[in-house]
Amino acid sequence: MLPIEKKYVQWHENENGKDTLRHARWLSASDYTPPTRVVLVDDKTSADEAYRLACAGTSMLYRGDFYNGRQLLQAITRRIERTNERSKLRKMKKVVKQPAKSKSIEKSQETSNLFHQQRQLQAQRARILSRLLLELDTGYVSKLRRAPDVSAACIAAFGQLEKGVDESCLLSFRDLQGALGAAQWREKGVAIESLGLSIFPHYGVFAPTRHEYVQLLIDAPLPDACNIAYDIGTGTGLLAIILAQRGVKQVVATDLNPRALDCARENFARLQLSSIQLQQANLFPTDAPLANLIVCNPPWLPAKPSSPLEYAVYDANSTMLRGFLQGAKQYLSDQGEVWLILSDLAEHLQLRSREELLGWFADSGLKVKYRLDTQPKHGRSQDENDSLYAARSAEITSLWCLVSSSYEP
Template sequence: MLATEKQYVQWHENETLRHARWLSQSNQVPPARIVLVDDKTTADEAYRLACAGTSMLWHGDFQNARQLLQALTRRIERSELRKSIKAANKSAESAKLASESLVLPKVIPNLFHQQRQAQTQRSRVLSRLLLELGKGYVSQLRRAPDVSAACTAAFGQLDEKIDESCLLSFRDLQGALGAAGWRAKGVPIENLGLSIFPHYGVFAPTRHEYVQLLLDAPLPNEHDVAFDIGTGTGLLAIILAQRGVKQVIATDLNPRALSCASENFVRLELPAVQLQQADLFPTDAPLANLIVCNPPWLPAKPTSPLEYGVYDANSAMLRGFLQGAKQRLAEQGEVWLILSDLAEHLQLRSRDELLVWFADAGLEVKYRLDTHPKHGRSQDNTDPLFAARSAEITSLWCLVPFNN
């Protein structure tokens, strides 16, 4: 989420000291070194500057900036390929030595962390191509599209009283434009025959093989009240409401998610769904017959707002949810936990560890429904983590209190 306190950046242009508000989707600090670049700047020159930690303020044609970013991406990919080949050879050698010594190899988790580091470095380098937008998020660059509506939705209003301009990375601008596209056309959920409309900074449900699990799982005999914890776009709450749950209370800590879910509920005319800003569980709510949660699946530290939908440092949300669920269940109530086992295949968390967390929370497994992934990465055998991704299973764990 964007920092609430405004930050500013300054640079020299035509022997004049300029300054503007700094906008960063991942809360990166304002750049310390900025040089001016334009259509004459080659991709190799830009790549050297970016890798050296220098940010570049673009003064050329808007569409050429897009092409330059693509060229930088190709150079990063070539560098990553060389490193991955070297790492794969080293990992293969380590795996061979480990198997010979009967020691469990750590090849897969090492590859995962290497990929995360590469993604962070890629983001850092690509974010060094900057654009200046004036009052109302208007760009003065040649062939620049109208980005004002997308930027206002993503970053909020600029201060028009002081004719405020801003600097942001071209990559963040692309993110705002992409989010505006998703918000306009929606993400189709085929199992439900409807579309979900994500907002900027809210994880889009582009992977929704678990939807069928929620449709197949038998509702508890009593299902007057249900909680959807960490609702995001509101998809799980929508499914529960459409299945006949009389009162659904959906929570999230992210104001963007609450706004997004509210818009989706209104669009689908679901007045029975209530929203509450909360860290996990709602307050002043009745006991629930059903509590559902689709937490981030991988125990790793998120580095941007969108990554909070994927990564959960130390499994903090998952463990917090489990520890608090039992005391909020009505008699004969159930917990539905939507969770992938990708973390297990990546050796980031074990199945035994997960089961211990269930038991420590006073919960036991009533049944489990499984489905296999359908997304493209699970079919990509060139991915270094293909073995883990192709073996992934997403499950709906139905949990109940002991002796329920």
């Protein structure tokens, strides 16, 4: 749960005509360090002034109307976007073609650079937006005018505060919005049309809003006598649910994240699936029989996560993917199969090559039995204004069926 250790913020505030040193517990979903410069702002603070302060590294503790504070955050966001757009135009004007380079090399470098530039802009944007703060009293209660009840959403996101401890906490407006949004997802769920059910994600567990791969798992033929399957890195439990509904008698679902285990457990209980066992593990389960089938949907992009909430999307140096491949064979029965769900977006972004991926298969003692493909239809793959449109529009999501190199049908 967040945070792991107690951290505090200090600031000065005028109370009854006296300058008072205040302090509060610091909460940050992105694990940012507590701010050292904090000023008070309210409804009278202009968006330009708030943006200037945030860009200068000053955090702003908001005292005013809750909904006005939310509008101020939106206004800061618009100013960031305008600044980034002007920056892009300036860079485009400075681009000089290098005649010594081939067009293909130039294009691949341009794509990779665009991705890293976009990541830097996203990180900078998140840092600036995180500087608009609000204070919550004991029990996650806000004293801002027209503030909604946020206690349940905060407890789900940041954990129950210690009983009997009377202390307030500071967090960013942006983190509070994330907690409120996660609470809505948890309540209404994510509809998985091809299964005719909904999955209910928890805060900090990747929501399967992109689920084009579900049909691949439905269409892939199960191995003969498939009685035992593993779902590695189960998250919400979606892949384990598909296997159980397809008739696999015993499914072992693992994850290292306690939030994911709680989330998957709740989803299994909703569907009354008693054949799925949950285990907290770094990749593979312990004391489990060899599997006829091992499925895994790892993070798709080999880049460093900028916060704990990005672990399901970004896998620095493909550490999880390579660890999974290297260990899979020893947990697999003789005629067993590995189903790896993976997008090739990393290849289009020049972050990983197809040859590199195939090399990892071979080095792990695995070979490709077959592959099923589907093309994503999410909004960003259709957005021609996206700077990475060329890569996103070419993306293919695949189910790689891998077997031991010694496998014979």
